[in-house]
Amino acid sequence: MSDRVTATVDLAAIRHNLRQVRRRAPGARVMAAVKADAYGHGAVPVARTLEAAGVDALAVACIEEALTLREAHIRTPITLLEGILSAEEANLAAYERLQIVLNDFWQVQLLESMPASASLQVWFKLDSGMHRLGFPLSAVPRLSAVLERNPGWQFCGWMTHLACADEMDNPMTQRQIEDFDAALLGLPGARSIANSAGLLGWPSAAQRDWVRPGLALYGASPLPGKVGLDLGLQPALTLTSRLIARRDYEAGAGIGYGSAYRCPEPMSIGVAAVGYADGIHRSLSSGAPILVGGQPARIAGRVSMDMITLDLREAPAAVVGDEVLLWGAALPAELLAAHAGTLAYELFCGLTNRVRFRYVDSAGSRLDLR
Template identity: 45%
Template structure:
């Protein structure tokens, strides 16, 4: 078998949940959408079920996978339902759901559930992606309250730029949220995502929603101390399976986009973009080889990539390569690929997952 392993440290997951919940100070949903950001939703849910207040997923399919695995905790559908027919499953499995649009609101009004729904009513406080605009939020609330199909309504919004702590938009969104819900009956509120939990104290309402920070990756720019105690959950590693000795002036890989400037030892690593490593990662992207930092050289191929082992004379066939994890941050790799750490984590596949 290819020596490509995604090691998932479930105790790190539990640590990150406890840490972020303590910072938030109240109840918190662990976000498991996109297969728990590539970490395995069922295994992560089982590891957290005894300490988590609940879970959040994007859609019904993800929630049903957790219910089928025996997860009985509250589960929120962050995108709500897409078809009225899905409300039967929401009712049957006791799911919570967001209501983000007039279409979804009408679905609830026209439904006939066996038990009233738990609804999280989304406000568009400035991100302009989904949710009711402030001018229509009160009316939407009162329609839900009056329809007889809803037991509880929580107020919710989502930040656009909380991961940029010095940008004023988050404060503007908080002000818009507070103004929009003023005068409505008291009830649960949820505004803080991972970045909001870590560095916006005013966003710490009844329910936090921890996503990327749950997996030990800070959403904040380099230089911010918040989140320093997070522990990476995934360690993505492989091994060198071939070595080439090249003279100065020799190209490596597709496109000849890297040419050696000295005699170079090249290690061939069993991992490529079909496995989830970013194809756009540039030469110079960090790797850890047998515990020592080195770099990617040449273009990432579908099934393999090449690393510089010139200054590591002991490295060779069989040497372990940490692609990201403890010493190499996935955010660092992502920056070299012009993306964010979320993306490579969600894209990991064709690897052997080892849970510990």
């Protein structure tokens, strides 16, 4: 049985990108973000790869994601970026030796209500300007008092999150860095500021105890105007389908729903077996680049649930059965995302369970790990 849509994840690329992160932050430990199913790449195989490569910690959004990794026998430290939502989650986090990011005093109160024998590992997240989660910087003295009255807690450190690190001309990032440092001046505890954009665009943010890369580990760029390859990264995920039809039409023929595309001249139109039910954004406009059998082609008309139609004028040798490349090293996901008015993050995370995942190692052998 042939796969309609295949996502091939190169684990060697994940390892390469981790090395690039370490090269850019040589004095820092690496907390790799594997939340959202490792940005759609498969949390368990990616976490296993990172663990074998010696990553210092993993980061997930919620306890369900952490438990999936523990059930797969991942023993690397795991951090809950959104913390805990209940006493039940706090107890599970303690039992599984998860690091809890505390964002609000109600979470502090919840942990302080637990038995003193509970083994708790905590981070404090400070809001230096993102204004999403985190304690205000003015709360640092109160948080220091929390630590003093809970000597049994294992304190992991202080973190913050950058709001505009992908905007290189925005002074807000430097203000956040300076305000975070000033609020913690003279206090003990590890510091963590840099996400992928901070790591790649703001070297001063990476000069802390921990960095927390996400997108960079998967080989895509968080910085506008650049793709991962420009930054020394290797795209880890290649998404492919197949050409299932090729037809010739006269000038003026309408293609697909709404006849949204009109053939400007006599031309060939191809059909690929992939659509928005697989995760290809319906917002992709005509003209978005695709490769068919290694030749350039472009989307023509609206994305359907199960199919896309393609302008094959630049791919005269294309035949039914040819591979259709949506994104990968030869066609970075960032380019397709720009045509959809979105980001590579959303393309990766939007892949559905209709997509067949395959994993390859550096030798090219396939591993069924998902």
